[in-house]
Amino acid sequence: MNTDDYNFIQKSTLSTGKEMYSLMKSLFPICRSITGNGVRETLKIIQKYIPLTIHEIPTGTKAFDWTIPKEWNIDDGYILDSNQNKIIDFKKSNLHVLNYSIPIDKKITFSKLKEHIHTLPEQPDAIPYLTSYYNEEWGFCMSHNDFLKLSDEEYHVVIKSTLEDGSLTYGEYYVKGKIQDEFVLTCYVCHPSLCNDNLSGTVLITFIAKLLSKIKPYYSYRFLFIPETIGAIAWLSKNESNIKKIKHGLVATCVGDPGDVTYKRSRHGNAEIDKAAEYVLKHIEKHSIIDFFPSGSDERQFSSPGFNLPFGSLMRTIYGVFPEYHTSLDDLNFVKEEFLADSFSKYIEIIFVIENNRKYLNTNPKCEPQLGKRGLYRMIGGQKQDGSDEMALFWILNLSDGDNSLLDISNKSGLKFDLIKTLSDKLLSVNLLEEKTND
């Protein structure tokens, strides 16, 4: 990604924000889970934007310590009271049915039913989002206020779901760059009607992929649209032999809420992706940078000790912290175009830094080269120096010893990365720098 591409993309983030929001709206109603038609439908819509490859891994396939589970699909789910009124209706909110619930159709006393109903007493208007992937169970989720209205002695519960051999579905898109080293951006597509977590990450990754496919980037990029946890594990299991190509990774989640930007460092703590993200964030007044911890999203799998890949995660408010998290309040009102646009802009800036963060060698390392004869130095000397351009040239020449990347030079000099990059290009063009090979 060169500076022109970068500036072009950054100029249109607001309209990209609108497009992301529009895609999110079309994905919102679908009932997704870690397997099943919801994911397939989601990926098909994304294929209108980028030519995703869709993979299917059969039920029963081994993936390290795990096994691909049965495929879950659902048509309907409701509870009828004694007057045949639907007091809960899956068609109104797919959060109402415990995700991965087994089918059921029977009358049941209220006292038995209560054991299968989940509410949030502290957020009495919100429907919670709950799952039971690896434990055959049925259940309903509802607002606590609605729950308190239940007074019949018997109810009729119906869940029209299937749990059968099938497959786990995920989408993958690869953009070939100048080098084979990869930058992986990943999101998860297993949550039902929840916006910030994680349709926001899904649409963000879609639009980054769309833009990078139009330029010839330096790194090769791989975009993953996977069910959380089992999808990451399955992908890693299928792609183990190619994993050493992965040099940088970001997990996109919770990127559409009004909170400040948060960067969760990779397990390394000081990997290049961490330095790039921290460089971008330090120019934002309000932001948080937190150390890696081994829970959260799929960085848990990519950063497991057997892989230890440098995956960071750039979010706004971190999962679990905003009150809307995993409830029906995480909806199309909670996420806004402008926050999606802002997050997108930060992702693009990180990518720009990573794309251009090379290590060069000063070809004239003994004393300074004579910049004046190359037109790179002021003609009359002696005045107080105010030119950060000249200082940038000196910093680049002095630190281009094979140890320092352009980002290191930016950090040590206090000069902006894009200035360092632009002036490195000038020095390259007059052969005062050369690419460092075989790093």
Next chain:
Amino acid sequence: MNTDDYNFIQKSTLSTGKEMYSLMKSLFPICRSITGNGVRETLKIIQKYIPLTIHEIPTGTKAFDWTIPKEWNIDDGYILDSNQNKIIDFKKSNLHVLNYSIPIDKKITFSKLKEHIHTLPEQPDAIPYLTSYYNEEWGFCMSHNDFLKLSDEEYHVVIKSTLEDGSLTYGEYYVKGKIQDEFVLTCYVCHPSLCNDNLSGTVLITFIAKLLSKIKPYYSYRFLFIPETIGAIAWLSKNESNIKKIKHGLVATCVGDPGDVTYKRSRHGNAEIDKAAEYVLKHIEKHSIIDFFPSGSDERQFSSPGFNLPFGSLMRTIYGVFPEYHTSLDDLNFVKEEFLADSFSKYIEIIFVIENNRKYLNTNPKCEPQLGKRGLYRMIGGQKQDGSDEMALFWILNLSDGDNSLLDISNKSGLKFDLIKTLSDKLLSVNLLEEKTND
């Protein structure tokens, strides 16, 4: 030391405090020095608690740069005034005679006598404790107030001491553990009637030894009851070939006063003993941690550059700082049962951490293992995580890469060491961890 042993020991620290104080009371009257019967008598009393081996090293034996000195014993010492009144009496306080004083019996003018009398003008009621081990000298110590009352022109000075070929005596007790690597705990038994410095350390070590002898600890433990400096040098000289077994060491001194707990780091500064002690201290509101300095007690010898052993020292108020230090005020009133008990508890906690601070390897390092199928994970997913148990499992699995000990994992996760240890045991029991060998 397993968790049950640990909890059992910690529950009875108050009664252990009483027993320690009682032992201290019986040791208090004895006149000890770096050699002589005072040490022998002291060690014989300690043998009632633990089966100490008593070693004798003959006068004249070489120990590195040093030579075992003549043995000193004393029966009596006093100064008679012109009316034959004892103005100083060794039988009332053994501090009155300069420790290692040569014998004397003669009349002497007051002006000559003054050169041999030591007082503390700034603490006029206290008798100072002074020694003259390697310089043949005689002298008396007395309170400055009593000194000011002296008005005779001539006095009769009597010291009935002997300085003859004999031996240096020390006690040693070894508790065999599961491995040969050693944890050495040491105290010094050369000070006469002084409580905090260092009967307190002596009784503390005695009771730790007594308790560890009842369990089968992981490390082997060696307890040393030695005269300070020359005893440590003599012991190191005799045991040079086995010193590489020593992995951790603590010097116990000044552990009975009312001050806050102080940890003096080992010369390494960040050895495992340092990490363990700092872990224990950081949970105490008021405490001090100070860097190693090459004076103080026997850590000076164990940490000399030729050995460089990781010996820390856990104290309360550090030697030289409390005004009672090396005076008759450091008595049975200054040291209290409760402070001995509290110091004992801290030592036991450090030992517990060291005993259990292993490095394990995650046997399933690629992605997370599926904890649910092993009953280690909640069944319904999606709710906000509040379980530090689950987080502890994730931290242990993620960091058990051979580089991190359980204490490192505790420090990085912010979770308590005993939680990390308990859950590591669970993971071991389901074979998700294995011992790291050949570290």
Next chain:
Amino acid sequence: MNTDDYNFIQKSTLSTGKEMYSLMKSLFPICRSITGNGVRETLKIIQKYIPLTIHEIPTGTKAFDWTIPKEWNIDDGYILDSNQNKIIDFKKSNLHVLNYSIPIDKKITFSKLKEHIHTLPEQPDAIPYLTSYYNEEWGFCMSHNDFLKLSDEEYHVVIKSTLEDGSLTYGEYYVKGKIQDEFVLTCYVCHPSLCNDNLSGTVLITFIAKLLSKIKPYYSYRFLFIPETIGAIAWLSKNESNIKKIKHGLVATCVGDPGDVTYKRSRHGNAEIDKAAEYVLKHIEKHSIIDFFPSGSDERQFSSPGFNLPFGSLMRTIYGVFPEYHTSLDDLNFVKEEFLADSFSKYIEIIFVIENNRKYLNTNPKCEPQLGKRGLYRMIGGQKQDGSDEMALFWILNLSDGDNSLLDISNKSGLKFDLIKTLSDKLLSVNLLEEKTND
């Protein structure tokens, strides 16, 4: 430099300050540039103090990326108004002519002339100092107030300069020490009548050289009196094969102004010269320590990545920051004897530390040696320790393991370097220390 030499030198810094000032006064009127007779005349005056070798490098000689330029000399320069009055006169201030100006003699309209006149509107009484070394140009510098008085339509400009094949001149002085490793002190002699920048550094280096020539120092010292930038490049180019002998370097500049002392670290950041300078500065209440940056003076060349020599720079107010910098206000009133003397004293202290900062080995590394039998320990033990001498002995013995220099020991112990040095000498004299060889 032993302690006696050091103390002797430090006692006479005030009179040295007077002598430095006096030399500066005699050098002030000379018009210097990067080549030409001004430098030769300057070096000849310095030869009255130290036996400088004067080198001439012919015009056209290659020096890395650079070429020695034509030699510039000047006899006169002025502007005549229509009444034949000299409104600018080189003989009154050699700053009036743009340094390295080509010759000119012609009448010119005021509007054309203005393009060749340089002033400082924000310092309207000061004549700026400007150069045009590598761009054939002519010009004048004058105070902005005088410039505003110009009202004629035509002026007659005269610069009687020559720009011809010749040579670049520099001075070098070598003081052989006990070892071949070198400490290089450098200043630049290319600025015309400017005192702080950098006659101050020139006279400082002269007097340090004079003093070191009278003793037999440990390091060999090399003193360079060179034109800035091209002189350093030329010197490095001629001496490339011997550069690995250089262990420490200091660039002396701006050492005579009233500001606080500033140390600019070497590119290494923590080289021995940095530690020594920081040790000296930390005992001064007001001072600044700043990181290396690749502009400033000749540390730019010595620290270019192909050489990466540990060159620091000890200044008072850093170049470019004081308003007098590169103007006629940087004159004999701005620099004072007392500030020259104070800077000299700091340089000498740094040299003293570097000269004596050895690494020793404790010859008795197992336990402490018995200091008492060597007369190095108090005779009566037990009193509270107040002797920093004893503590210094313990620190030296404990840390003389081959890793720590005396300065490291001073820093770790908090004890003064000269105390550590004095007591190391005592330990050497009783063979408790030995020189570490083959470091």
